[in-house]
Amino acid sequence: MQEVIMSRTAYKAQEAELDLIRNGIVEHMFIDFVYEPVIDLAGSVSAIMVVGIDVTEKVNARKSIEEIEERIRLAVEAAEIGTFDYHYGNNELLGSDRFNEIFDIEPGTPRSAIIASYHPDDQGLSAEAHELGKTTGKILYEARVMRADGMRWVRFQSNIYFDKDGNPERTLGTVIDITAYKALQQQKDDFISIASHELKTPITSLKASLQLLSRMKENPNPALFPRMIDQATRSMDKITDLVDDLLNVAKMNEGQIRLKKDWFNVAEMLDKCCSHVRDMGIYNLILQGDKKLTIFADEHRIDQVVVNLVNNAVKYAPQSTDIILGVDKVDDLVKISVKDFGQGIPIEKLPHLFDRFFRADESGAQVSGLGLGLYISAEIVKRHGGEIGVDSNLGEGSTFWFTLPIDGKG
Structure with a gap:
């Protein structure tokens, strides 16, 4: 205040924190205020007008939004999700750091260069997804990206926002690296194929043995009968071993394996x-x-x-x-x-x-x-x-x- 008197210049402060005692209760507040000098005819400061505005609600609302945004940012980073904002009008693409990391590109790399890095069989997927998005308002597709360190699978998902005339204006969305998921999916498919084959072989053998035994039940062949029994037993043992492996894995995944030491x-x-x-x-x-x-x-x-x-x-x-x-x-x-x-x-x-x-x-x-x-x-x-x-x-x-x-x- 003394400085305002000496300089005859107004002092302004925004969102100043203070504790105000009102009705005997201490309230933490944020105030915008001005110290405005009142100049008399002699050119001296005769008074200081103080104007204060309570902006506590505004500040708290903004901080709440900032905290929410920070939590979202941290969650996105933890999930290793890349984000992007694409404008149809000027073909401008803005990507997050994780977006650039997924594609192994520098900031500002044009969209055409990114699509050119797709596997040749996937380079038309983006255009197809955007064309469909004009009707659905959403984009969702997966593509293979050919990077210097090898091929990566990525998944795009975004919403399209339209102008008042119904033309697509921009799309905001996410991209994630699903290479590990794809490998696991392939592993699962391979396992199903292997399991089907491995189970089919002993089951077929067991069925054949039982069919022969059924035909011989009225007049058993002394030489063939024991061999069929042995073959059926071996097939059954093989099936049991396969099923035991599957059950052991299931128990381990569920933490049900207890050690008896x-x-x-x-x-x-x-x-x-x-x-x-x-x-x-x-x-x-x-x-x-x-x-x-x-x-x-x-x-x-x-x-x-x-x-x-x-x-x-x-x-x-x-x-x-x-x-x-x-x-x-x-x-x-x-x-x-x-x-x-x-x-x-x-x-x-x-x-x-x-x-x-x-x-x-x-x-x-x-x-x-x-x-x-x-x-x-x-x-x-x-x-x-x-x-x-x-x-x-x-x-x-x-x-x-x-x-x-x-x-x-x-």
């Missing part, structure tokens, strides 16, 4: 496991390592892991008749390994071996199964607080291994 001798468990492989009379399961090690774990589940690893060796390295089962103590851990002397696994496939539904033989021509064995094994080991991995060299074979805490406290 107790102390047991690892070497004794390895000696007793995999009877189905030993009974074939083809493979030699050779036990090596510390045969006195005991561990506190779920013996049934650990046996299941070893069986899966041995089955894997038999499937992918059928010429390797010797399979080494190893057990060693590493600090406070037990390391169990299954080594074959097959052709090995390509290095690019190693990171995916324990993924759900992954099969090293992608064609499915050489091996059977749903691609769940190693995934189930990895989940069982993780629930014990251990680690699982594989070492492999082409032409030399593979060693699948896992570690478990001896005291079960991992």
Whole structure:
């Protein structure tokens, strides 16, 4: 106020915060006010006129909107959603940072350049979606974008806003990278195809065996009858194994797998496991390592892991008749390994071996199964607080291994 008197210049303040006591109640307020000097005939400041306007409601409303916008912005960023604003009149496209990141472009890149980066088969999708949007008011389509680091799937979704004459004026919307979703969708489709094939084979064999047995029920063939029974039993065992894998995955996803831990001798468990492989009379399961090690774990589940690893060796390295089962103590851990002397696994496939539904033989021509064995094994080991991995060299074979805490406290 003294400055207003000295300078004879008005002082203005906007949205000044203050606590005002009104009727004995302290109120936090925002005020726009002016200190206006009143000049007398002698040119001196004779008074100061103070005008104040309560703008608390306006400020609070604006801050509420700003908070909502900030929450939306943070949510959009967390969801990794790109946003864009396209004006039909001047062909101007404004994209968010995430939009530019998805397309791997610099800010200001023209729309034509973005569409040119689409897969050749998808470059007409944008025009078709915009044309349809003139009727529906909405745009929705998916396209493949060819970036320097590989192909990405993207999904566009937006609303079109029209002028008073009904012509499209602008469209505001979002774009998201759905590459991972598409890969999962493809994986699901492949799994359904594999599962159908894997179940159909033993079911067909079982049906054939039962049909033959039905025909022989009045006059059984002593030579053929036992063979049909054995074939039906093998088919039923195969179906049971496939269904068990599916049920195990479902239980793991729902957190229903409970471990029943107790102390047991690892070497004794390895000696007793995999009877189905030993009974074939083809493979030699050779036990090596510390045969006195005991561990506190779920013996049934650990046996299941070893069986899966041995089955894997038999499937992918059928010429390797010797399979080494190893057990060693590493600090406070037990390391169990299954080594074959097959052709090995390509290095690019190693990171995916324990993924759900992954099969090293992608064609499915050489091996059977749903691609769940190693995934189930990895989940069982993780629930014990251990680690699982594989070492492999082409032409030399593979060693699948896992570690478990001896005291079960991992």
